[in-house]
Amino acid sequence: MYGITHVSVGALLGALWQNPFGAAVGGLVSHGILDAVPHHDYKTPVPALIDIGLSTAALYFLWQKGNTDPKPGSYSMFAGGLxxxxxxxxxxxxxxxxxxxxxxxWPRIYPSHTGLIRHGHMDFPHGFYLQAAVIVGCLLGIYLLKFRPI
Ligand SMILES: [Zn+2]
Structure with missing residues (x-):
């Protein structure tokens, strides 16, 4: 899946499980589960650069959120996303x-990249829409859990 999809799901796990170590393990495991779901992967550099830029910006935002949040587990969304x-x-x-x-x-070691976990495939645009829906769902969940004014 796209990097920004992985970051979104990892951040949602961190919002749900406000423990940076737990969120990090959950995020790492979620990568393999998401890669097994049929999805679209880009094959050219331009969308890859856009994805890397979005993912890096999202992680920077999550890091800043951790810096400004005095509660324990404040870095859990960053840790999950990363x-x-x-x-x-x-x-x-x-x-x-x-x-x-x-x-x-270059050696691949993560199970969904070595073939140990089957890597799902869905053509564009459906494989793109699926990931857009996952990202929107995660953002909604994160908003409701962490940003909604009480
Ligand atoms: Zn992957």
Missing amino acids: LAALPDVEIIMGYILDKMKKGWR
Whole structure:
């Protein structure tokens, strides 16, 4: 799935489970579950750069939210989002380095990237709409849990 989809689900887990370590483990596990769901993956650099930019901005926002929130577990959304997206760093590294060095492959270790967990596929646009719906649902959940004025 897109990085921003993983960050959204990880952040929602962190909003639900306000413990940074628990949220981080939940985020890491969620990556494999989401990758198994049929979805669209982009194959060209421009959408990848947009996705990386959105994901980084979202993580920065979550980090800032953690900085300004005095409650315990304030970094749980950041931790969940970060660990949910982290496995895809090996995909980015592979994309760059596999092209630079012919006949060599950056090692993939996360189970949904090695083939141990089957990677789901759904064509564009349905695979895109699915992820947009997941992101909107997560944002709504995060808003209701963490940002709604009481
Ligand atoms: Zn992945």
